[in-house]
Amino acid sequence: MRLLLIEDEKELADALSAALGKQGIVTDHTMSLADACELTRQNTYDAILLDRRLPDGEGLTFIPKLRRAGVETPIIVLTARNEPIERIEGLDGGADDYLGKPFLIEELMARLRAVLRRPVNLVEPQITVGRIVIDPLHLNVTIDSTPLELPRRELLVLLALAKRKDKTVLRSTLEAAVYNYEEEIQSNALDAHISRLRKRLLDASAGVTVHAIRGVGYLLKEE
Known part of the structure; x- marks a missing residue:
């Protein structure tokens, strides 16, 4: 939001x-x-x-x-x-x-x-991708009804990717979803958030994978 x-x-x-x-x-x-x-x-x-x-x-x-x-x-x-x-x-x-x-x-x-x-x-209804269910209004994430705790920025990245699953999401779109216009964004900050998010999703057997589209952005796909 x-x-x-x-x-x-x-x-x-x-x-x-x-x-x-x-x-x-x-x-x-x-x-x-x-x-x-x-x-x-x-x-x-x-x-x-x-x-x-x-x-x-x-x-x-x-x-x-x-x-x-x-x-x-x-x-x-x-x-x-x-x-x-x-x-x-x-x-x-x-x-x-x-x-x-x-x-x-x-x-x-x-x-x-x-x-x-x-x-x-009305905001988006619950989003289901892989084994993940995201409630955009309350910013809750569950896997098979079990809460998945994510740091705020990783959660916002996941929501932005899940809303556009199977589509490439531009880096600029992801940065706009995570940072306000006054914040200075380090060149590798977004990549670091996504790297940690990717590991958490893998460890939780979430049934999704985050793919890097070189020089463009990222894409969330169901396994």
Whole structure:
């Protein structure tokens, strides 16, 4: 899952991005509406987390701009402006949900799952490849109903490959699924994640193999 976080309090944004990262979520962060507009033109997000008080304007003005551009990504407003009339303004302004600060990360995750379950925003159903079953919404991986524990980045690589099984996935596509746009990516980082993932899948008799397509990317095939 990839989110866009629009929040001008950097300390809060860093903490939230780290907490979401532990849940297997890649988060792109920006502090302004102008940069958010550019990021939504360049990328596709599963959800957007939006503050209201931003340096270049009221966050709610961003919602109709996105909708006019045909972007239907669910938006959760995260704000200290949490009086009943302000929550009504947010929901009437097009937000899919409205969460007052401070909040628990567990509540935010529950609200994310709720908006992503709605038919228009429905994420992929469970993915089965080989003996592996992946739940993209909860980021759970099992082999014959037994949980397979994977580090976050390896799990995101596996999900990106499994969604396109039997097809070559470009390195750039895999990197976008694993890293946010602010992170510096070492030249061999992706290869290292895939090497460790390949060994874990082999040790677990997962019934799949990750093949390198030289100079292009990787491909996941059932054995």
